[in-house]
Amino acid sequence: MTSKKMNKFELILDAAVKVFAENGYHGSQVSKIAKEAGVADGTIYLYFKNKEDILVSLFRERLGELVGKFEASARESATADEALRRICELHYTELEQNPTLAYVTQIELRQSSLELRKAIGQALKPYIDLIENVLVKGMDEGTFRAGTDVKLTRLLIFGAMDEVVTSWLISGRKYSLSGQIENTVSFFLRALKP
Amino acid sequence: MTSKKMNKFELILDAAVKVFAENGYHGSQVSKIAKEAGVADGTIYLYFKNKEDILVSLFRERLGELVGKFEASARESATADEALRRICELHYTELEQNPTLAYVTQIELRQSSLELRKAIGQALKPYIDLIENVLVKGMDEGTFRAGTDVKLTRLLIFGAMDEVVTSWLISGRKYSLSGQIENTVSFFLRALKP
Amino acid sequence: MTSKKMNKFELILDAAVKVFAENGYHGSQVSKIAKEAGVADGTIYLYFKNKEDILVSLFRERLGELVGKFEASARESATADEALRRICELHYTELEQNPTLAYVTQIELRQSSLELRKAIGQALKPYIDLIENVLVKGMDEGTFRAGTDVKLTRLLIFGAMDEVVTSWLISGRKYSLSGQIENTVSFFLRALKP
Amino acid sequence: MTSKKMNKFELILDAAVKVFAENGYHGSQVSKIAKEAGVADGTIYLYFKNKEDILVSLFRERLGELVGKFEASARESATADEALRRICELHYTELEQNPTLAYVTQIELRQSSLELRKAIGQALKPYIDLIENVLVKGMDEGTFRAGTDVKLTRLLIFGAMDEVVTSWLISGRKYSLSGQIENTVSFFLRALKP
DNA sequence: TATGAATGAGCCTTCATTCAT
DNA sequence: GATGAATGAAGGCTCATTCAT
The missing domain is CATH 1.10.357.10 (Tetracycline Repressor, domain 2)
Known part of the structure; x- marks a missing residue:
């Protein structure tokens, strides 16, 4: 699986693109992105400072x-x-x-x-x-x-x-x-x- | 004074321009606009359907x-x-x-x-x-x-x-x-x- | 009813004494105090700055x-x-x-x-x-x-x-x-x- | 060096005194104590049942x-x-x-x-x-x-x-x-x- | 019309703890 | 034994909206 090797950072970013596109920034809960990426909510914060940082990244x-x-x-x-x-x-x-x-x-x-x-x-x-x-x-x-x-x-x-x-x-x-x-x-x- | 005759609708709109410009849309609470306009929070809803409607108007x-x-x-x-x-x-x-x-x-x-x-x-x-x-x-x-x-x-x-x-x-x-x-x-x- | 006349501030304070005594400060959620007082969570914040302010008051x-x-x-x-x-x-x-x-x-x-x-x-x-x-x-x-x-x-x-x-x-x-x-x-x- | 012989238990306890004193109990994250002690977060749990146990010990x-x-x-x-x-x-x-x-x-x-x-x-x-x-x-x-x-x-x-x-x-x-x-x-x- | 006290759903973030390596 | 990346439950607080007066 490439998903094994694909680092979480990219994984979350990909999920974020999808979720933002579907729901807009303000309509996208961090938990929704986490779910889409298949990681726990907290994991997001190991790779991004906060929600806005996902957008900037x-x-x-x-x-x-x-x-x-x-x-x-x-x-x-x-x-x-x-x-x-x-x-x-x-x-x-x-x-x-x-x-x-x-x-x-x-x-x-x-x-x-x-x-x-x-x-x-x-x-x-x-x-x-x-x-x-x-x-x-x-x-x-x-x-x-x-x-x-x-x-x-x-x-x-x-x-x-x-x-x-x-x-x-x-x-x-x-x-x-x-x-x-x-x-x-x-x-x-x-x-x-x- | 025109302010006597100036209806609440315009009054609120003027307040909104000022508050939005100072704080941005998401940083502008309805209560802040109401205060700036000198009306009660509830009054806003007699003239506008909701917050977004203020922006659209x-x-x-x-x-x-x-x-x-x-x-x-x-x-x-x-x-x-x-x-x-x-x-x-x-x-x-x-x-x-x-x-x-x-x-x-x-x-x-x-x-x-x-x-x-x-x-x-x-x-x-x-x-x-x-x-x-x-x-x-x-x-x-x-x-x-x-x-x-x-x-x-x-x-x-x-x-x-x-x-x-x-x-x-x-x-x-x-x-x-x-x-x-x-x-x-x-x-x-x-x-x-x- | 005295509860009609009894202001919310005292009402919440009484509820807080009870909840704090039962659960300790860190074990007492604001929502629990609100429930005990029979008010909405948000109402607490009309009378107190934050959770700690309840304790101080x-x-x-x-x-x-x-x-x-x-x-x-x-x-x-x-x-x-x-x-x-x-x-x-x-x-x-x-x-x-x-x-x-x-x-x-x-x-x-x-x-x-x-x-x-x-x-x-x-x-x-x-x-x-x-x-x-x-x-x-x-x-x-x-x-x-x-x-x-x-x-x-x-x-x-x-x-x-x-x-x-x-x-x-x-x-x-x-x-x-x-x-x-x-x-x-x-x-x-x-x-x-x- | 006594530090070589000094077991992790004491090492962590010393770190905890320092961190607790600086940040208070609720302000002291387990990870902060681990860092101060120079061990991994998980190591703490090999010597202590949980955070409170550090305090009790x-x-x-x-x-x-x-x-x-x-x-x-x-x-x-x-x-x-x-x-x-x-x-x-x-x-x-x-x-x-x-x-x-x-x-x-x-x-x-x-x-x-x-x-x-x-x-x-x-x-x-x-x-x-x-x-x-x-x-x-x-x-x-x-x-x-x-x-x-x-x-x-x-x-x-x-x-x-x-x-x-x-x-x-x-x-x-x-x-x-x-x-x-x-x-x-x-x-x-x-x-x-x- | 107008008020403003009250509502309560909603959400980002933290952090103690676990477990595969 | 040791690691530290990952977990996920939990909660304080905000604020758009309502409604009794």
Whole structure:
């Protein structure tokens, strides 16, 4: 069994994703997560400081992986255009293929204190930075217009994609999210052209 | 005094904005709102179904006013370009001048159940529709590229602005939000040009 | 019904004496006290800050009454001898007639944090002071030996009586406590004679 | 090193005295005692039945030593007067020189169930008996008044000294405890003289 | 309408104890 | 004997909501 070797930390995190997605953060009792993970309530507290810490860890771990993929993907891209396209592709397809995670990150993780929101912001920082790097690279290449306000633009791009994902989730995932890649990227590239 | 005539409903709503902004939704006890409003706890329940209903009403009422302004502003605009610029102007300046409301709508209102998120979506619908109308108008005028996916683009535009506002709030309002209007609008217009 | 007029504060305090005496402080759940008092759990917290506050209030209220009696009794005494006798009489008879209160004050109230021990000490202060005053009076009268260390002696007297009461309780109240008055007082008076 | 030979039982007991003194009984987790002793949590249960048993053992062992000293000291005394003086001397000086033990026996050990209180009473029995023997000896010698109620008097004497020690501890040990020996003993002897 | 005292369901967390290794 | 990860029962407290006045 891999479950034997799979450490409790990951086990609990997996259970938490499921329970949070089904019941929301405030609707998820710690005991419910413990039950789902097949451990005792107290065991949770051997691996997490408290309930909120489960949420933060969830974000850090799972989003950390994603950000890693983003970085790898961007690195492989020859041009800034290509990099931006890949970022959007990954953003949409990863969340589309992982609707439970999408649900937790887009809906549940937002239901938290300012304290936590800042922690989340911290975890997202590398992603936002990645977008910024692509913008700088594009300007260096001459692909993107010189004088672009990168601090602002990275927010516009991230916010735009983020809203598309949330809207897709709230609609009940009635349409294809990856189907929006082409138009989304075109929108960004036109806006960025010199 | 208008306070004599000002009905309890508005009185409680005003108190709620203040209390929610100071303590967050989950940190705001109904009794605290009642105290701030100068009414008894029970009185709240003569005007609102439950605690969540205060939040929903708050959103509907206060955002309703805002959306009214948006519509009026858009109607006065001769061109779609102009209309889009005014929307962004209003979006940023209104929230910049009303940081308490901004805080509640951008941060606190998001800390809520899917149920409520849908209600909020409902309240925002007219605003999203307004953006859509401007896009259609622009295509009709020939100012915006034909074949623009309006359903997607309205989300990109709203999401982009929304993220900029949230980021500004979380940063502690250290810079001017209205100072971002020019670059934000340029970004959108370039993206939309034929 | 007096229970209609009897305020909840006293009602809860009475219930607490009973429950504490039966189960000890740590064995007494707040819910058990509430049930005994015939109120809801939450009601307790309208009258007391927390569980420990019930104990402190209990001490302050009930012991306050006792100390009042002691003071009245001492005031009526013509001589210091007489006053000391009355103090011992009251001390033993009041607790003998009120074994539940005796149990709580001698056994349960001691099972508490240093914090609480200090609060209890504060509540007992007037009683200790009263003994001190009697000692001073006796020295003035010439009944008690001059140069008696009142700070020490008041402790010796209080501690001696306190131990007798506790021992009587732990023994299961198998003998008469008031039957010890004569010998106890004689012991003190002999020790105090010039 | 004696620590090599010093068995775990004593090791844990020493750790317990320290931890109890610092945190109180209810504030002392078994794991904290284990850590202080440098053993695993589970090891505790190889030497003690449960948490309360640590407290009882502590009392029995450490107080047993003390009582041994008391007995030796009393045996060496020629007269009952002398014996009583030595008992008081030892009582005050031992606890004064060992404030940690004093704290545990006077304050923490009292924070316990009736069950435990009885066990403590049992451990103190030899000490109380010792006082009783001295009283009997004094009566035989003719030093103490005939007809003294020894069962009562031993309690008065023990309770008086006990209160002095507790009061000294609660005051923060601001004055000398051994400085109270002379007056305490005089008080007892006067009370006991024929 | 308005009040606010009373309700009581609900839940996170602690920690003494066990047991497979 | 020794370990320490795992257990899971237990309980103090909060607060949205009700209802007699």
